[in-house]
Amino acid sequence: MKKENESKTVFVTICGRPNAGKSTLLNKIMGRKVSIVSPKAQTTRVRVTGVLTKNDCQYVFLDTPGLHKAKSGLGQAMMQSVSEGIENADITLFVVEAGDRVLAAEKSIVRMLRANKMRAFLVINKTDTVKPPQVLETIAQFSPLYNFEEVIPVSSLTGDGIDVLLSELEKRAEPSFFYYDSTFVSDMPDAKYVCEVIREKMLYNLGLEIPHTVALLADSFEQNETLVKCSVTIYCTRESHKGIIIGKGGAMLKKISMQARLELEEHFGKKVFVECFVKVKNDWQNNSSMLTQLGL
Ligand SMILES: Nc1nc2c(ncn2[C@@H]2O[C@H](COP(=O)(O)OP(=O)(O)OP(=O)(O)O)[C@@H](O)[C@H]2O)c(=O)[nH]1
Ligand SMILES: [Mg+2]
Structure with a gap:
């Protein structure tokens, strides 16, 4: 310091x-x-x-x-x-x-x-x-x-x-003294960063409406020297959105997860395994406990 x-x-x-x-x-x-x-x-x-x-x-x-x-x-x-x-x-x-x-x-x-x-x-x-x-x-x-x-x-x-x-x-x-260690870069926890990168891939791959009505929360995050393992739930607001996010035979979700995984492997410098689940949660945007969990 x-x-x-x-x-x-x-x-x-x-x-x-x-x-x-x-x-x-x-x-x-x-x-x-x-x-x-x-x-x-x-x-x-x-x-x-x-x-x-x-x-x-x-x-x-x-x-x-x-x-x-x-x-x-x-x-x-x-x-x-x-x-x-x-x-x-x-x-x-x-x-x-x-x-x-x-x-x-x-x-x-x-x-x-x-x-x-x-x-x-x-x-x-x-x-x-x-x-x-x-x-x-x-x-x-x-x-x-x-x-x-x-x-x-x-x-x-x-x-x-x-x-x-x-x-x-x-x-x-x-x-002033330094508030952060000189090697400190960002305050975002790794699990949150994984969710954010997946949400970014959703913004790129899905139409206008859906990405704005999804929320992602990590259910688990583990890492060791060679591997990051993360399980994420994608909350959306409608059953029809769930179908679009998953895609035919799971193709859309696979594409989003794969793009996120490639970028996250680069970020963490190790293998990344991400598992995504999609759930419907009506009106989560007005649910205060959900907003708190999202950091808002
Ligand atoms: N050509 C060009 N594109 C840019 C530049 N800065 C940002 N962009 C593009 O503008 C778009 C929006 O960039 P973001 O950084 O997400 O914008 P933002 O202001 O953070 O947006 P919100 O988070 O939605 O408020 C992306 O497609 C960027 O690639 C720039 O200097 N030049
Ligand atoms: Mg921005």
């Missing part, structure tokens, strides 16, 4: 509209995957911490769910986690997609920032997808919304601008 006079820390919350690329940004900063990513909105459901220690600076990042109008207990808990994340940050990264226009989600974030007089950077993401004049247009759209301390264009795909972002954040770090 470093002494206070030689180390510094900055707490950074990443927020923005669904699909702005917040989790991709965190993964790029970390140089590894800590938070799942997909082209579908509302991929991230719970806050994910990523801790990066570079020399004498510890950056503690919090990835949050995309801001949207909550329609269920799940949505409300997700939105609550965004405002708590903002309240606890030294700096909030307000992530927008290059080429986007201001919508209700951005206005809500601005209200949260104002309410707490939070310091914030405007981060224009996905600069690889537009021409430079469009980046300027996006800055012109969003920068009047708040008194941003910095406006930083980045591409979370190519890594462009990430070094500038980190150096501006480092300038805001305060002298």
